Amino acid sequence: MTGQTRADGSLRHLLTLEGLPRTALERLLDRAQEFVCAPGARPPSSRLLAGVTVANLFTEPSTRTRVSFELAAKRLGADVVNLEVQLSSRAKGESMLDTIFTLEALHVDVFVIRDAEAGVPGLVAANVAPHVSVLSAGEGSVSHPTQGLLDALTIRQRKGRIEGLTVAIVGDIRHSRVARSAYHALTTLGVAQLRIVAPPALLPGDDEFHGCVRHADIDAGLRGADVVMMLRIQRERIQDEAQLDSADYFRAFGLTTARLRRAKPDAIVMHPQPMNRGVEIASDVADGPQSAIRDQVRNGVAVRMAVLATVARGRSGADA
């Protein structure tokens, strides 16, 4: 994890969960758990990040992930600015870095970067000053580390542990940064078996997801699972690659109540959202008693608070 940690081993950036040691992951989950609060309870707030400035750099400003990061930062007392920018290293890497350096000179301490092309968050992280942190909020199809953390936290809350569990990820694994970050988190945290379940066209290449069990049949893939993670299907992708329409996809891979019975009776169902109800998941499953989908969202803001508090350690006047 060269590049994500400081010399003393503490977390400086969060670009990927790949290679993060188990203790680091568990420390983040423990800290996030402290920030979780029940629906309807007053969310925790503090001045831990007073004097710290967080810039959200999103190509599309109205996403729920942006709001999740914004609220996490505000509830810790940080100043937050939102910018809609297109970060690309392709034709104009230097001008992209000029934008970053400008914000850095305005005393931005933490950059939250979303939807830049693959490699951009790492390029930014490699160029900012030592006191500045970069958090990926989703990098191409490569990585979505806070999503991986909130998925792990949700499983730990609902099942009491991650070690020893059987987890099935179902859907467009090939193009999914969510699946990749879940793979990194859950593998490190000692999951017993991770299954990836998809039509052949949506499975990743053999050079990825080492140690995972592959299924092209959802019924086999769900059998005995403790956790079922459904992924969003992009309709345009279905038509182009798998030659299926939405109804066909639902018949072949949609999670219904009947299908969910293949999993353990106490299995939980997860989805990173937004959902296509009736395509990858039936509404009664999404809203049913086994669904942990709203827990995931709630844990998302807690995880982002934990990550911000961890990387900005020592940046704030509040704990100086």
Add this chain to the structure above:
Amino acid sequence: MTGQTRADGSLRHLLTLEGLPRTALERLLDRAQEFVCAPGARPPSSRLLAGVTVANLFTEPSTRTRVSFELAAKRLGADVVNLEVQLSSRAKGESMLDTIFTLEALHVDVFVIRDAEAGVPGLVAANVAPHVSVLSAGEGSVSHPTQGLLDALTIRQRKGRIEGLTVAIVGDIRHSRVARSAYHALTTLGVAQLRIVAPPALLPGDDEFHGCVRHADIDAGLRGADVVMMLRIQRERIQDEAQLDSADYFRAFGLTTARLRRAKPDAIVMHPQPMNRGVEIASDVADGPQSAIRDQVRNGVAVRMAVLATVARGRSGADA
């Protein structure tokens, strides 16, 4: 009305003024009056909503109503996030509610919803958790309750009372949520006579505005009025429906100084803005001594503070 109040009779949502009891309206106006401050004075601010999160869901982010709600919330110490979203129940009601549930899981306590199609604010209110409130910031042509309140407050300030007054609303009543909310507020608050004044094509159907006196002639409509509320005319509507151009409309229904003399000498002039000067109102009237138009704006932020403070009662740590 069912659905706007809690079991104990307190206000939970504000979707419409229709059916709100007079005491509830008066309590809101009294509370708003406490938040009013003179131009140039330091606006009141408090920590009453500390720990409360308000989400502004507007289809068009740069509206003055959005800024009014945003400042009202900030001056009460709330965290505010702005989202530009298109809420529609038509093809994707469930996905709309998924967006709401996601924000709710991020501990959004109050949703301010603008310009969704008719029915959407109520649908959201019917589905959120018990501790969550929904405020309409303008719903199709149905309702604009905070506008109705600020109009009532403005009249009460300038005329000392609402009971016994004669109020003329002039313009495109048929398509106006402002007129409907004014009708509900002023009728409940005991106005003596409410007149609706418009070309026939812009008057509402007979099943609405019960008890109002209808005028197709503005001079008759203004005669002896205490309050003249002008409505914005949408130019495209004039051409389509009434076959008048802007200059013709101004000649027939524009409020000029000469025309205003038909009303009482101390009549006040109101307009919800934005104004089309020279179409529905002459500039010298808009800026003249009888104009209460800027009072309306100032009262708008006070009314929104009062509504937020009322519905979020008990949500904040500040008064827990």
Add this chain to the structure above:
Amino acid sequence: MTGQTRADGSLRHLLTLEGLPRTALERLLDRAQEFVCAPGARPPSSRLLAGVTVANLFTEPSTRTRVSFELAAKRLGADVVNLEVQLSSRAKGESMLDTIFTLEALHVDVFVIRDAEAGVPGLVAANVAPHVSVLSAGEGSVSHPTQGLLDALTIRQRKGRIEGLTVAIVGDIRHSRVARSAYHALTTLGVAQLRIVAPPALLPGDDEFHGCVRHADIDAGLRGADVVMMLRIQRERIQDEAQLDSADYFRAFGLTTARLRRAKPDAIVMHPQPMNRGVEIASDVADGPQSAIRDQVRNGVAVRMAVLATVARGRSGADA
């Protein structure tokens, strides 16, 4: 100058540096210097503007100047709202002022206006209530006063003084509000010689930049300079007016290490950004030891804090 100061001589608006007395400029620079902090240090923050509301009115919301003003205001404790609006006096001056009056009635105390057509910030300033201030954040090609201040502050920091220096501004002077504000600031502050260096098509008319020495040759223009201020070249303008392409422009007017040797050995290089590297400036110069470009950005937020604190004097409850 008339119109920028209050009766007691204190600064009320900041629309231009033209005509501002030297003492006023120096007071702003001194105050800004107090807000400067080292890279990585915790930026100063205060409650000096608690209760003050600042509205950023930008035609394009995602600019670095908007973020600079937003952070400056937030770090002083102000409430900030961002609006994306097109202010134009052309066809609809009254409706533009209605927007301003509405925001004023919402208790906006300071308007920060960007990219309105020439004359708009002054028109707004002439119409707002006495307690309201207007700050230009860039007005057509006329004026960019906070940029002029930050340029002056940067020179003073790096060279210890402004008096007696030779400053060369290179590039599209004709269309540059940055050059005009630098001219006003540096002339008032006693610069020894101000040179404007550009191809003839990009030099201003003879009725402007009085007292400046004009150069059509960059090597002559740089000779012995203490400060080199490079301006952004807009590629489309090059093609239209000067019949040069970017590579030709770089050969003729681009600042390279070799060229910089014509200036004094300790000369500093400045650029208002965004830079076109390889067009008006070589990357190794932009990032080299003589570059003060990041200092300019850092000074930008300090200058904006100083200006806000100066004009909002007495508006806040914190010092009432």
